[in-house]
Amino acid sequence: MTDSLQDVQGAVAPASLSNEVFNESFTPVVPATPDTVAPQAPVQADAQAFAELGLAPELVAAVRDLGYTEPTAVQHKAIPLAMGDANTAMVDLMVSSQTGSGKTAAFLLPVLHTLLAQQNAAHAQAEADFARQCAEAAERGEPAPKRPRRQNPTNPRQFKAATPGALVLCPTRELAQQVAHDAIGLVQHCRGLRIANVVGGMPYQLQIARLQNANLVVATPGRLLDLQRSMQIKLDQVQFLVVDEADRMLDLGFADDLAEINQLTIQRKQTMMFSATFAPRIQQLAARVMREPRKLQIDSPQEKHANIKQILHWADHFDHKRALLDHWLRDSSIQQAIVFASTQVECDGLANDLQQAGFSAVALHGALSQGLRNRRLMALRNGQVQILVATDVAARGIDVPSISHVFNFGLPMKAEDYTHRIGRTGRAGRDGIAVTFAEFRDQRRVFDIEAFTRQQFNAEMIPGMEPTRRAPTAQPPRGFGGGKGRGRPGEGGGARGPRRDHGGFHGGRAPGWGEAAAPSHPRSHARDGFQGKPAHHADGAGAKRYQKDSGAFAGQGKSAGATRTWSPDRDARGGFGGKGGGKPAGRPQGGRVFVPRDR
Template sequence: MHQADDVSARRSTGLPYPTQLLTKILAARSREWPPFFDLHAVSSLAESNDLGMPIGADALFLVSRIDMTSSFTASPLDNLAAQTGLIPTTDAPATPAVEKPAGPTFESLGLSAEIVSALTAAGYAAPTPVQQRAIPAALAGRDLLVSSPTGSGKTAAFMLPAIEKFAQLQKQEAQQLRAPRDPNAPRGRRPQPIARPRLLVLTPTRELAMQVSTAATTYGKHLHRLRTVSILGGVAYGQQLMLLAKNPEILVATPGRLIDHLERSRIDLSELNMFVLDEADRMLDMGFIEDIETIVDATPETHQTLLFSATIDGKISSMTGRLLKDPERIEIVQKLEAKSNIAQTVHYVDDRDHKDRLLNHLLRDTELDQAIVFTATKSDADLIANRLADAGFESAALHGDLPQGARNRTIRALRERRVRVLVATDVAARGIDIPGITHVFNYDLPKFAEDYVHRIGRTGRAGRSGTAVSLVHYAEMGALKRIERFVRSPLPVNVVAGFESRKAPPKGGFGSGRGRPGNGNGGGRGYGPGSASGYGNKSNASSP
């Protein structure tokens, strides 16, 4: 617009050109507004500068925000209309009250908004009992000795406070100015990168390590520069070197492979802030005590230690005296759910061939819809799944050695009923919730009694009836005794005609007496009641 045109506009309207332009824009949109909006009053008030700002490009932006029929953020133009008295002034609509969850929340435990947002997106509603107690104590810097059963939320109980500390550290570092790089500094050959993690999580198995790594990535997805790396056996060494070169903040590892990298100086634990031993009782049972002590020797004296175990017995207590400093002890007692809707039975078997034949027979039960067969090893899962497929069953294996894509396809096939029998290990099958699973078979008894409860919980979902069958070799009597003690009830014994065990099943309690010396499995200590002979005499039973 030329100056002459601006002067002409002033003469014809008596208004400055920007105000005149605003009036035209308002007029063009007036059809969309209620009739009480007076354009002349708006123009007059704008000219008197009651807007508190010049009329120009900023005013045009404000015009685009007007919506006379809905609530919007207050602006000078909004105040303008209210000052003219041309729109009714109403109180702001009351914000509907949000129902607060009963009990502690993740916010009240001291977690930042970024982490709470990630938890909400992942479907976490409220902290579990172990999280309610462990998170504040860990944030306060205490060493922890935690007894918590599997499935109680213990991974989040140690990972969330660790990630919260990372979040606080990042905020502190963001406020500090970085020193400029010296252009005259000598440029030599770049040294071989060494990983210096701040958090180390030690697990007994690679499956558990993968679960912990996934959880860390989920909880910290809104934080910048928070890298998590898993160091596991069975993964190419060169691939792990590339991951370690990223210098991850979080390192999740199994003991053997971690020591391998420590000895090769690829990992340096001198800057470690927190050390977590997950399922410490299992690591001790697997003979990792010396490896744990070697790893602890490589950590600084000032680090914080969190030890998690399903149970706290004498072995754990003796180890905590060397690893923990004035720990806070947290014990979460498992509440056993009633399994009255699940029929639980035991079938005794003489050997592996007997077990295989009996399993084939039981899988042909007409009341069976879908089933999970639990094995102790990944190799057995593959072997049994292949054997069942050869016998005509729609079967598939599920275990930690399978790529994630293959696992997803197997679960999808199970949901779509294209797989009738799933042969799985404990960790791989944890969390499966498929209504069609009517039967669970323990091909091998679990080493830990609490895993038995998790296994049979895959059937009888949502109040449906289910069947849990354990195929027990006499060498597994100790495991059976632990399970019955854990569930506080003896498991009834069943016998299928034509598949009877050659050895009579024990009567009464287990392990209450000594058996005759034998020259097979079991030695002289018997599993039978009173003076009954124990498993171990070759004439009585065959080795599995």
């Protein structure tokens, strides 16, 4: 039954089992050869590690066949607590673990173990009942009763709503498909356990047929509630509810859907929630749907990716970033790469530019149909595509071990999404490179990422493509106050960040890489005069204009025939004092009051 379901699942599930289930610290099984039989001994010893956790032999055999034998830290701590024992009841769990730490298997293995144990107990009870019926028939001298015939669940005349025993909720379709495929690989030795994947963008009839007799359902909240409202699935018999990537679930606006699913599965025995952090909003969600949960902090969000080299390139503008990306993509050491964009429009445009430049690139974002997204992911896993240009929809749930580079062409809106992005590389014990391209206007986001990860970027420059501006070296302080004027970053001079260059007028942007400096604009000097800047910024006519403006500010100029001087008690008299030709002191006729920097 599992094999037949896997054939149906293959149309939408990834081609290979995710290494997200297990960490790179796992030791792969060394197959025996005709020449040497010695490697068999450590395999049996390592396989015992999962058996010591109390897992069923079928699951231990599946894990060993997949090539992994050592449980990770999150699996070693979460699996015993999730399964419980005869003396300990099941508890709700809140687990914080980073991508690639094996958290998928941490909730799949205990859930599948419990479902398998319940199925075996039900099968044993059915066999005992049948044996009792046969004995009673023999005593009465009647022929033995026949076993009930198995009905076809896809026959409309025999249709009944699916009643799964476990439910796993994922925020994105790709992540749900990945988790479902991982579960199918884990039940390859479990007879009778069925896995169903329910996501949007797929035909309803195919998913309804897939739901029949399913024991574990991996779904996205939207399509799951659609099927529940149409009476295709009942959730009142769900015993285990798992919320994967709870932080992303809230970001996508699934809070109301989670509340509704919580009421539909109110009789469940256990709830598990996995998230990158224990943020206050995650704790508020846990307080509504969980009962006295146990918290497990396995990996802090600030844990450094030891096998991923992180590089930062500062760029003057978009064209500069595009040239830096083109330079990197021509590196012969790149096997496959993911380029993350900020928006869907930028994703499509960048993918088209790369295709025209001769690269094998495709775009992946939420506006594409689900069938097209599946085909492009399959092409990436099969090696038919080298570069995937994607939005944050691909930041979680994509696991291709051959991805060697990740490029952040557009910075993420949230700092924690950066860790999920770079987690697409450096998997299964391999080394990875994560390159970030940032314009100077993006320095606040860069500083937020550094503050979240608690590590500094390694800013590098490519010879011949250096930025024209000096890269910022320190994060400017947040908030106002703490110093006079603007000040420099780190000196308590406000929250406006580093000063702009006043070499010219460029529509709010300094001249950058590949640009010619624009002619100086006269208004910039007038603005400098009111800010009290030194006169060496201007020369010629601009210097005279600067001196005139600054002289008026200092009380040396004339305004409407009145001499105005700055007085110490300006606060009491409106700011300006002196003789004003019979006009009251206060605001000048220009309509603006210019305040000195040292006020």
